[in-house]
Amino acid sequence: MTVVAVHGIWSRQSGVTPAAAAELLAVRWSDKLAAGYRDAGLTDPAPRLAAAYYAHLLDDQPPGADDPETLTPAEQSWAREWMRQAGVPAETAQAPAAPPLRQGLDWLARHGDPDARTIGRIMTALLREVSGYRTRPGVRERCRQIVMDAIDAAGARVVVAHSLGSVVAYEALCAHPEREVDLLLTLGLPGAVFDGLVPEPVGGRGRRPGGVRRWVNVADPGDLVALPAELGGRFPVDLHDTVHLGKVDFHTLGGYLSRGVTAAALHPYT
Template identity: 55%
Template sequence: MTRHDVVMVHGVQNWMPGALPDEAAAALADGWSARLAAGYAAAGLGHVPPPRVHAAYYADLLNNAESQAPQDDDVDGLGPGEQALLLVWLRAAGLPPEPDDGQAWGTMPVRQALAWFASRRGIPSKVLARIAVALLPEVYTYLTSPKRRAAAREVVADAVRASGARVIVAHSLGSVVTYEALHAHELPGVELLVTLGSPLGLPGAVFDALEPAPAGGRGSRPPGLVRWVNIADPGDLVAVPRRLGDRFAVDSHHEAHIAAVDFHTMGSYLNCGLTATALAPYLS
């Protein structure tokens, strides 16, 4: 075991059809290593060797080759449960209980609510629709399929055990999988958890469905975890709410403008010197 290893856990849209899990994990790790090296340089840490990256790949567990996922920005192609989750997400991000005409959002097409929200946030509705179509199917599958959920958590636990890593970086949906894995499995000695663009606190959906269940409006801290750092781009529409410290015992919360367009991707967060600064003291 070495302190120079880090396990990274991906978010949505990382499925590699046709690739074996080990092959997909290796490909992700290679790409993230390059991004993290750029982040070290941006933080003025170019003289510090970046860590060895291990990827926990679980996307194959949440996707089926025979399933027909909606394409591009087709929010009407989402299933009923996914559309309900979309409305919950939009409300948490600022959608009012009802539009100006007094109707309930649930009585009209979800694309109408999405377009209303996008216009008031100054976001092209097609961009927001693409985010929704990319995000919601895998999140919904994870939250509603106990067997797949348990298997994804096992992947994270196995990656930590096999690598001996004491540092975990978890992005987007991966932060939910990792949080639950740290509760479900004995993983002693995890010194640092860095969550990036995390939806862990999303009320009415992710937060209320967590295992273990929150108590008194607070999620429990993973046992044995020494330090938890959360990083969110203020414009990241997936990290809702951004301040996880309001619902979890996060030790340090940071906000930074990660990127103008790709503000939610793992690569953009790793490129940011803020992420490297959080990791470097634990990976020397």
């Protein structure tokens, strides 16, 4: 059984073709998932992973693109939504003295999160790549088609998607309700992009992809990029579970794959 994994931000593999990049990531993630199976106490071999690789379509960011000071007005509005979910006071997010993400990070640092700078770099990269995914002509459709091509090529009935990749996989499967998937496992889905999803949420709730039989979401409660951590109020997930990645693996697909919680969710379907 092959599982298709869909990457999130910062996944560009330089100097190789997209096909070679996908293979490199698949090998790396397979090793992480094998560690997750061991962490869960599973004796069965972990399934083979195939990667849906689309990072080359988003990788033309200018120098300093991970600096919150350089966010566009649209990206700043998404930053305000993220800050609201992170618990930053509204008056801080709206103050005109500095870009909203910088204000929110300063507030987080003052209130006990020493890694606010790292969070800021990750959030800025996420917002930049989300912007490219949403606004560049044809990119959204091409990314979604890459996911569907990977699923079809592998004959996969299980999809694991991380961060921005959760958005891409969700939209791809919504656009293809005829494609049956036994399990959609989303990891660290970023809530700040909720309002821009396709199809558009109705009544404050996202839709369920028509061909998905079971949808499990796993999030680290300490992962401030993956907010809100509990998706049940916004999406018709079947199960929400939590995992604690720590600071080393903060918001990484490898970190999620190497944990027993992720392996336990996958095991019945592989």
